[in-house]
Every structure is written in structure tokens, then in C-alpha cells.
Amino acid sequence: MMTNTEPISTCQFQAGDFKSDLKPIWCPGCGDYGVVTAITRALAAIGRPPHEVAFISGIGCSSRIPGYTTTYGFNTVHGRSLPIAQGIKLANPDLLVLVAGGDGDGFSIGGGHVAHVIRRNMDLTYIVMDNQIYGLTKGQLSPTSKRGRKTATSSFGSLEDPVNPLLYVMGYGASFVAQGSPADMPGLAHLIEEGIRFPGFAFINVQSPCVTYGEEEEQLKAQKARIQSLAAIGHDPADRALATERAREYGTKLYTGILYRNPKPPPTYGQGVTERQQALKKQAVACLDILKRFVPGH
Ligand SMILES: Cc1ncc(C[n+]2csc(CCOP(=O)(O)OP(=O)(O)O)c2C)c(N)n1
Numbered sequence: 001m002m003t004n005t006e007p008i009s010t011c012q013f014q015a016g017d018f019k020s021d022l023k024p025i026w027c028p029g030c031g032d033y034g035v036v037t038a039i040t041r042a043l044a045a046i047g048r049p050p051h052e053v054a055f056i057s058g059i060g061c062s063s064r065i066p067g068y069t070t071t072y073g074f075n076t077v078h079g080r081s082l083p084i085a086q087g088i089k090l091a092n093p094d095l096l097v098l099v100a101g102g103d104g105d106g107f108s109i110g111g112g113h114v115a116h117v118i119r120r121n122m123d124l125t126y127i128v129m130d131n132q133i134y135g136l137t138k139g140q141l142s143p144t145s146k147r148g149r150k151t152a153t154s155s156f157g158s159l160e161d162p163v164n165p166l167l168y169v170m171g172y173g174a175s176f177v178a179q180g181s182p183a184d185m186p187g188l189a190h191l192i193e194e195g196i197r198f199p200g201f202a203f204i205n206v207q208s209p210c211v212t213y214g215e216e217e218e219q220l221k222a223q224k225a226r227i228q229s230l231a232a233i234g235h236d237p238a239d240r241a242l243a244t245e246r247a248r249e250y251g252t253k254l255y256t257g258i259l260y261r262n263p264k265p266p267p268t269y270g271q272g273v274t275e276r277q278q279a280l281k282k283q284a285v286a287c288l289d290i291l292k293r294f295v296p297g298h
């Protein structure tokens with residue numbers, strides 16, 4: 001089985017090779033433009049050709065993203081990108097599989113799948129464009145909208161606390177957890193590249209603002225002032241307890257960088273499947289040998 005960073009062909013790629021001719025229909029200024037650019041830069045740095053990459057998404061503005069790349073793509077069903085991506089990776093383990101979608105897609109309707117992809121340590125890179133709103137359906141509360149937020153579905157302000165995506169995945173034992181912003185494009189491209197290189201499930205939460213339904217404080221200009229680079233404050237990504245403490249600050253502080261990278265990640269589900277297949281093959285060969293010895297004519 002190949003790793004995500006072993007190309008079958010040995011060509012050199014530029015970010016432009018991963019951008020399709022389809023013109024995005026996102027609102028001008030939407031943060032998702034920056035995310036697709038960061039993804040294409042990361043893929044060029046990895047160096048695998050577009051036909052060795054499968055890009056899976058759910059439904060939402062953010063989930064349109066595979067169509068804007070030249071990789072294989074599947075804009076699936078709302079909240080079901082992770083199960084479909086897992087099937088694709090298991091059926092074709094040599095594909096590099098990226099998954100992307102929105103905060104609603106990932107943490108409301110699709111929230112139940114996150115725990116299972118983590119406990120299997122599936123070798124996927126999952127990029128969530130967290131804009132704290134349902135963008136595509138015109139601005140309803142999302143699972144990451146903050147308490148008090150006024151939207152189309154909460155004219156008097158939300159009565160709920162938001163889901164904390166960083167703490168959520170840390171809680172289930174994710175081995176690679178990062179947060180980025182299109183306000184720091186080179187940083188975001190680097191995080192996605194690191195996520196792809198990580199042997200197992202990599203989660204990258206991206207603070208990708210919705211310019212149409214989002215609030216002023218979430219926009220790129222405001223984010224630039226709030227961003228705290230984890231590398232700059234000397235954060236140790238191998239320290240799980242510290243990473244969990246910092247994950248708790250989601251919503252109050254805007255950390256960017258790798259929050260947690262497990263120095264000893266568990267085996268991936270794919271590795272387990274390969275080993276099981278090899279063991280079963282050995283058993284089958286042994287059975288055939290016995291058959292040949294004892295059954296005349298075999
Ligand atoms: C089963 C199902 N339920 C609801 C919808 C309607 N719907 C489409 S996208 C969406 C939410 C999108 O929000 P998010 O995932 O955060 O993506 P964004 O548009 O903000 O990028 C909803 C509720 C749907 N398409 N399918």
C-alpha cells in the first residue's frame with residue numbers, strides 16, 4: 001500500500017495544475033476562495049498528479065470546492081462526505097483522499113460520523129470551512145454559531161452554546177488537529193500539506209469567513225488582528241494536555257497552526273485491513289496445501 005506522499009508518476013506540479021476551468025460561484029470575498037488556493041498549493045507541494053487524488057465533499061457553499069480542482073471529485077450528500085470518503089479510501093487505498101465541507105455539514109447533520117473516522121484513524125485529510133453559519137441556505141444558525149447570534153432562524157439571538165470542533169475531535173482522540181485561516185495563506189497551505197503527510201486522520205478547521213451572512217469580527221481583516229500563531233508562542237504539538245487546554249479556547253482565541261500531532265499515532269484502519277488480508281491469504285494457501293496432500297486428485 002502506498003503512502004499519501006508517494007506519487008506513481010514523477011512529474012513536478014504547480015498549484016495551477018490543480019485548478020479547474022470552472023469559475024467559482026462563491027460571493028466575491030468569500031473565505032473559501034483562499035481555501036481552494038491553499039489546497040492547490042499543498043497538492044503541488046505533495047507532488048502527486050491530479051488523477052491520484054480524490055476530493056470528497058458534502059453539501060454547502062464550501063462543499064462546492066472539489067469542482068474547482070482538477071482532482072477526481074464527488075460533491076455527495078449533506079453530512080455524508082466522511083462515510084463516502086472512507087469507502088473510497090478502503091476500495092482504492094493508493095488514492096490520496098481529501099474531504100471538505102462546512103461547519104454545518106461536518107458538525108450538525110454529519111456530526112455522528114466524526115467519532116468513527118477518528119477511532120478508525122482512517123488515512124484522510126478533513127478540511128472544515130468553519131464560517132459559523134449555514135451559507136448555502138441563506139444564513140441560518142450553524143452548530144458553531146455563538147450564543148446570542150442573530151440570524152434568519154434566531155431573530156432574538158441564539159439560545160445555544162456552540163460546538164467546539166477542536167475540542168470535539170481532541171475528545172475522540174484525533175491524532176492530527178490544526179486550525180488555519182485564509183488570512184494566512186502560506187500558513188494554511190502548509191497545514192494542509194502537513195495534514196496530507198500525516199499517516200492517519202488529519203483534521204484542519206479553517207476559519208473561512210462568510211462575507212454575506214457572517215459578522216464583522218469573523219471577516220479576514222478582523223481575523224488578521226486576532227490570529228495567534230501557535231508556533232510563535234512556542235506551543236508543543238506533541239503535548240496532548242496543553243493542546244486540549246488550547247482547544248478549549250476556541251471562540252475566544254484564534255490559534256493557528258498544529259494544535260496536536262500524536263508522536264505515536266495508532267495504525268490506520270487501512271493498515272489493519274491489509275494485514276488481515278495477508279493473514280487470510282496465508283491461511284487459504286495453507287488450507288490448499290493440506291487439501292493437496294490428503295485429497296486425491298488435488
Ligand atoms: C439532508 C439535507 N438536509 C438539509 C439540506 C439543506 N442544506 C444544504 S447545505 C446546508 C447547510 C450548509 O451549511 P454548511 O455545511 O456550514 O456549509 P456552508 O454553506 O456554510 O459552506 C443545509 C441545511 C440538504 N441539502 N440536505
Ligand code: SF4
Pocket residue numbers: 025026027029030031032061062131135136209210211212213
Ligand atoms: S453565502 Fe457566504 S459562504 Fe456562501 S459563498 Fe457567499 S460568502 Fe461564501
Ligand SMILES: [Mg+2]
Pocket residue numbers: 060102103104129130131132133134135142
Ligand atoms: Mg457553514
